[in-house]
Amino acid sequence: MQQPRLPTETPAHTIVSTGQAGSDLGSLPAAPVVERIACVECDLLVQIGELGEHERATCPRCGHVLTAPRPDGLTRALAYTLAACVLLVLANTFPFLQLKAKGLEQVMTLPRTAIELYRDGYGVLAVLVLGPIVGIPALILMTLLALLVPLRRPQPAPWLVPAGRFVSFLSPWSMVEVFVIGVLVSLVKIAAMATVVMGISFFAYVGFAVCFTLALSNLDTLEMWGEIEARTP
Ligand SMILES: [Zn+2]
Incomplete structure (x- = not known):
């Protein structure tokens, strides 16, 4: 049979x-x-x-x-991770967009968008907006640093396995590229109604999105787990 x-x-x-x-x-x-x-x-x-x-x-x-x-995939991933960390800090520090219309002027920063939503009673929406574009990418970057820095040394680290699992779990929830494309599409429409001035934060976030994507694309999962396994007793 x-x-x-x-x-x-x-x-x-x-x-x-x-x-x-x-x-x-x-x-x-x-x-x-x-x-x-x-x-x-x-x-x-x-x-x-x-x-x-x-x-x-x-x-x-x-x-x-x-x-x-x-x-040198893991080394490149570490270099792009460090660059992404610096650019993400800059993106949250300076003005993102400046809108001018009919004598009125408004400066927008990334944290302020979530704060304004929270003040208007949309706390859940504030988390949903800022989480996938700042919060989750920041968590991924911190975990990548905790993972890639010890992988450059021969000594084992007890957190390598959970850190590897955490990166794999969080990566699909990052919406960095989606946000950049969404902002660019929105700018086309807003430009017809108001004068839009892109701030330092805007360019920093675009640079962050590029470095963040390159960090994850250079992180080969099989190579990463091979290195983790070699350092796990
Ligand atoms: Zn298959």
């Missing part, structure tokens, strides 16, 4: 090269070698060997990118 097929199949090996032609596979960076990992999209177990520079492994069933290690 034929056995029923399990939802997780025998692993398939797939490596998709996105690099330049003629790359030297003998001088590839030390990517972690694992036997099998599960695709987060479809639960298929996939066997992955060593990947080279500009190579990535994708799920053979759904095409989800399983891992795409980059040279």
Whole structure:
């Protein structure tokens, strides 16, 4: 009698090269070698060997990118995290937008938007507005610092595993890029009604959004957990 097929199949090996032609596979960076990992999209177990520079492994069933290690990915992620921290502080310190219309002038800062909503009785809305664009990204940055700085040293740290899980849990809740696009769309409409002057905070937040996105994109999950595992007793 034929056995029923399990939802997780025998692993398939797939490596998709996105690099330049003629790359030297003998001088590839030390990517972690694992036997099998599960695709987060479809639960298929996939066997992955060593990947080279500009190579990535994708799920053979759904095409989800399983891992795409980059040279010095964790170091780049740390550098972008530090830059994002500085820019986020600047974005919350200076004026974001200045609106002028009919002799009236109003200066808006990121914290003030939430404060005004709270004063008007929309406390939940204030949290929902400021949380995904400032609060959650700030938490992610702090966790990344607590994770990436110890990973540069050989000594183990007891918080590496929970920090890795916390970053993976929080990342989908960040709406940094959505906010930047939303502000740009809003500016087109507001510009027809009032004079809009973009403040230092606006440019700082755009820079923060770029650095924040680059920090997360350089943080390869498989490489990160490989480094954490190497430092976990
Ligand atoms: Zn899949």
